[in-house]
Amino acid sequence: MNSNTTVFIVDDEKNICELIRLYVEKEGYKTIVAYDGEEAVSKFKALSPDIMLLDIMLPKKDGWQVCREIRAFSNTPIIMLTAKGELFDKVLGLELGADDYIVKPFEPKELVARIKAVLRRCEQSQPNAAGSDELRFNGLCINRETYEVYLGDERLELPPKEFELLHFLAKNANKVFTRDQLLNEIWGYEFFGDSRTVDVHIKRIREKIERGDTETPWQLKTVWGVGYKFEVKA
Numbered sequence: 001m002n003s004n005t006t007v008f009i010v011d012d013e014k015n016i017c018e019l020i021r022l023y024v025e026k027e028g029y030k031t032i033v034a035y036d037g038e039e040a041v042s043k044f045k046a047l048s049p050d051i052m053l054l055d056i057m058l059p060k061k062d063g064w065q066v067c068r069e070i071r072a073f074s075n076t077p078i079i080m081l082t083a084k085g086e087l088f089d090k091v092l093g094l095e096l097g098a099d100d101y102i103v104k105p106f107e108p109k110e111l112v113a114r115i116k117a118v119l120r121r122c123e124q125s126q127p128n129a130a131g132s133d134e135l136r137f138n139g140l141c142i143n144r145e146t147y148e149v150y151l152g153d154e155r156l157e158l159p160p161k162e163f164e165l166l167h168f169l170a171k172n173a174n175k176v177f178t179r180d181q182l183l184n185e186i187w188g189y190e191f192f193g194d195s196r197t198v199d200v201h202i203k204r205i206r207e208k209i210e211r212g213d214t215e216t217p218w219q220l221k222t223v224w225g226v227g228y229k230f231e232v233k234a
Contacts, residue, residue, distance in 0.1 A: 006030040007115065008049035010040040010066070011081060012058050016104070020053060023108045024115065037061025041069050051119055055081040064096060071097035075160055077118045097159060121187060135170050137218045137232060140209065142167050149209070156208045161186060165198070166205050169220065169230035178227040202228055
């Protein structure tokens, strides 16, 4: 199964790239390597890898910019690489669409475990083609089969994790979930981030589905001191 999976390694330190390449190829993955941000974007578009390991400090374009550009057209999972002692803003990474991060130097087993965990989560999040799974709430339509969300006639652009979080809460309308419960449900037990991940995604979903000038019988509600729920008024 791994033999068809391509890991894209992006780091300006060639010895780091070579080290990572050895680790992941030993697990049966194919690899692509790039040493700067411009090369990374160009090769990504040309070769369509399955997952990207992206260093932050890169020449020409830094990792943040590369992540931003790739997220404009692809939901391929991205794991950010950062050196020990570098300031890493996890919230910024999440805002830009990174799926996880790892600090160098890292243990080979941890790196491989994170790659496998992120790939597994993405595999599980793919839409199920067997039958329709549509939720409707007075103007809001959430379709699990097509991964589409409509507000009235407007189609909303939600990345996979935002969609899954909204769908899960809407499917369990009026039930309150803690941040940890949502992390476990949507990101899985092997997720390496923290509860702010949920807050960032909730904020982004609200910006898309809530209209300040429109009264709706549903809302994505914060239950202070507990977590979140998708509230549907009777």
